[in-house]
Amino acid sequence: MSRRYAILAPGRFAVDAKTAHGVIRYGTDEIVAVIDPSNAGRRVRDVLAYLESDAPIVESVAQALQFSPNALLVGTAPKGGGLPPEWRGAILEAIGARLEIVSGLHEILSDDREFRVAAGAAGTTIWDVREAPEVPLFAGDVYDVAAPVVLTVGNDCAVGKMSVSLELVRAARNAGKKARFVPTGQTGVLIAGWGISVDRVIADFAAGAAEQLVLYAAHEGADLIVVEGQGAINHPAYAAVTLALMAGCAPDALVLVCDPRRVTIESYPTPALGYAEAIAIHEALLKTLKPANVVGIALNTYGLKPDEARSEVARASEITGLPADDLVRFGAERFYQTIASRIVKRPPLTVATHR
Amino acid sequence: MSRRYAILAPGRFAVDAKTAHGVIRYGTDEIVAVIDPSNAGRRVRDVLAYLESDAPIVESVAQALQFSPNALLVGTAPKGGGLPPEWRGAILEAIGARLEIVSGLHEILSDDREFRVAAGAAGTTIWDVREAPEVPLFAGDVYDVAAPVVLTVGNDCAVGKMSVSLELVRAARNAGKKARFVPTGQTGVLIAGWGISVDRVIADFAAGAAEQLVLYAAHEGADLIVVEGQGAINHPAYAAVTLALMAGCAPDALVLVCDPRRVTIESYPTPALGYAEAIAIHEALLKTLKPANVVGIALNTYGLKPDEARSEVARASEITGLPADDLVRFGAERFYQTIASRIVKRPPLTVATHR
16 A cells, blocks of 8 residues: 655745655655644745655644645654654544555554554554664675675765765666665655655664675666665764675775865764865775775755855766766766766775785 | 583683683673593692682593583684584583573574473573674664773684773772673673673674674663674674674773784784784774774783783883883783773764865
8 A cells, every 4th residue: 555644844844844855855755744833834845845755744643634635754864863752642633534654764653552552452563664674694695796885975964965865776777777865764665655764773774784784786687776874984873884785785886975164064063174185085995895986976965055055066976087977967868878888896805805 | 590601611711711811801690611632630729820729620420410510501612603513412411400501602502402302301401602692783873882991802703802891891990980791792691691692693784793792781771882803803703793793882991911932813814913013004994983082002912921011011102102001910900090081972973074
């Protein structure tokens, strides 16, 4: 059964409802309404034009019900992943209306006794997208995958690694490739309908989870595998997840996704890396795991004027000597065509080949 | 109540019973017997002299019981952390004899229905040392810790990072410091009686766990904090845990622990890093998080002849220009005295100080 989502993002829709935005732009499920009193009466397109959606924004779950949703999507993933307590009422109301509850929070809603009991009584279910399955340790089988693997990395969280990955896959398919997107976070999983939130896996097994995802995509017959990256290599909290993906996916090429306006990593004092620094540290690490290069820079110029955006694209390309573009804003085809020849399978390190 | 351990390591005691060895050498609990049929009749000292223990090695749980243990320690942590199925019988026998079961496996024994029911019936308990508590996300509070933080890193797993950390703490205490060991793995937790197996924490929270551990040590009044490292920065499976510790502990200095005979990372094709490479990649990463240098090389020369060991120590020092020694074999005092002046508090990165 396909989902007809009401998306819960009270007060957050225009601010940081990354999950909501991703599902609206890239998902195949229908969005019937967004619940956000601070924008009620408008349409999604009026608030965020690039989402290209006419879904109405309403005040409450009760109002959303007139559009006949069959699922409520918790539309944001706040830092730490807890459920804002003031959202409990809306979720219970949706359960009472027999909507399926779909959540990408770290806080597992089906572990919550009140939600579980209510869902049981109403005869509906809770899908905790982020709940990770048990996975094996990294085994090295990923080194035998024939299709080249591209991993997106970035200068911070929430700069557009998932969007760039999806745009690259779309462009590669338009160019005739059997390209496959590999979801590694809750929004990606919601969009693709499979995958693992690698950040939710027990640390020892995170690289193993990444390996399993690439193996699955290869098994499905992909000839190009594009893995959604997570975090940032110098993110004080999430760097471990970034490195688990770099090790576990054994990428053959990286695409560096940067929001040029980031000064620090989220709200930490840690400075966000510049283009050259970011390329150097990722390539130095991969040299110790399985060598791969950054083959292009995908910029997130959202909020910059068109001429500012084009000038930043030119600057990134000049500094790095690599193709650069904003794939969401200016389209991914040209960028993909430029980097395609650089995406080639590279063998794993062995003692014999190591210097 | 203090523990009197029988240690279960059938067929593994001389091979890879890292947990057993650590607890015997550095723990404060009594070891009354080791269960390993392949060495039965000998004493621990006869098999592994450096453990300096006269505990008898016996054939079975039944034989161990004559030495009045009150706890059974599962003495090894196999790759992936599962319980070897052929050990179930011994554990059930120990439960039947009302021993507490203490395990550092990833596989949580108290989640096993048969063990749980048996323990309940016998009136004894199961302590899963590796089970991780819920921890907050990394917050940056660790940047305010006044005591310098030293983190051990290494060229592979199981090269002696915990032992070196414990030896450094002992030497620093002998020199009058209020030094504190921070345990980050199951053996360290067993020895110190507190800590978190960081490899068992959900990946997003692993750096947060490391931060909490350092904050705890600081709160206890330490003026030098030595954190046991995990994995290796280019370990295909465990690199994420290594980096979580580098980010979460915000170390002021690193000690690089190397087994010079490692050619590859465990059984992966990935080459183990040489001294200079290892220093370069760790320092490059920390430069993006909070700058810190490697201040010395602690070698694990176990198995080398004394002259070979001394020559390798000299070679490491010559290549790196840093103090080098085997702290377990030759004592930690001299090494500690040499590096002490280099262990100084270093401020966190901020945008203002970043280049």
